[in-house]
Amino acid sequence: MTPQLAPGQPGSVWFVGAGPGDPDLLTIKGRTCIETADLVLYAGSLVPPATVACARPGARVVDSAPLTLEECHALMREATAAGRSVARVHTGDPSLYGAIREQIRLLERDGIPYGVVPGVTAACAAAAAAGVSFTVPEVTQSLILTRLAGRTPVPDRERLRALAAHGCSLAVYLSVAEPETLQQELAAALPAATPVLCAHRVGWPDQRLIRTTVDHLADCVRRHGLTRQTVFLVLPGQNAAPTASKLYDPTFSHGRREGRS
Secondary structure, three states, rough: OOOOOOOOOOOEEEEEEOOOOOOOHHHHHHHHHHHOOEEEEEOOOOOOOOEEEOOOOOOOOEEEOOOHHHOOOHHHHHHHHHHOOEEEEOOOOOOOOOOOOHHHHHHHHHHEEEEEEEOHHHHHHHHHHHHHHHEOOOOOOOOEEOOOOOOOOOOOOHHHHHHHHOOOOEEEEEEOOOHHHHHHHHOOOOOOOOEEEEEOOOOOOOOEEEEEEHHHHHHHHHHHHHOOOEEEEEEOOOHHHHHHHHHHOOOOOEEEEOOOO
């Protein structure tokens, strides 16, 4: 990553996290990168055109969905060699299942400066849309982001049942194609009644938020016809007895307030 790189800087590339679908979830910096870019390269299979509609007149806007890694890099290399700026727009946050590592490796090989703008990932957008919390005082204080194995393998030590055994919240991506396997893995470690939120195309106009439990998960997916762009939030603390954070407890002291007995 190049220090002090500015959005729209000639000859540079910015990876922009576009969020899960709602153009209003772009960060200000991410929008600036798109608005000032000469080439906007976006993943059209996941990023709606409305997200890149703010590109300036005259900018080249290219859907990268049908392109290979090398073809995407060739476009970025050609643009930066001509002194133009590039916005490489990814769904959600670029650091999570965003395939930026291999793109960055090619940029560094060719000496092309780059920066990364974080984005709202689907799990956080889904939790916000449903009004749920991943962390619950005295119940769970951790969140694991993961997926089932598919065409991209998952290490054995990260098998879903092993992660679920921690009893903390889970956000399971890229796994809707195998709902029975998903249910079996969760059921091997969690109570049947553990709440699950199925968030389909969160942030898009046709967003659906469907609440179910571990023991009904596969049936829910089949019954509602859920397909790609579905993230599952497994929330062991959702039905826990009410608890409260110590932060606002009148007896709790911290740097801004003295506790009262």
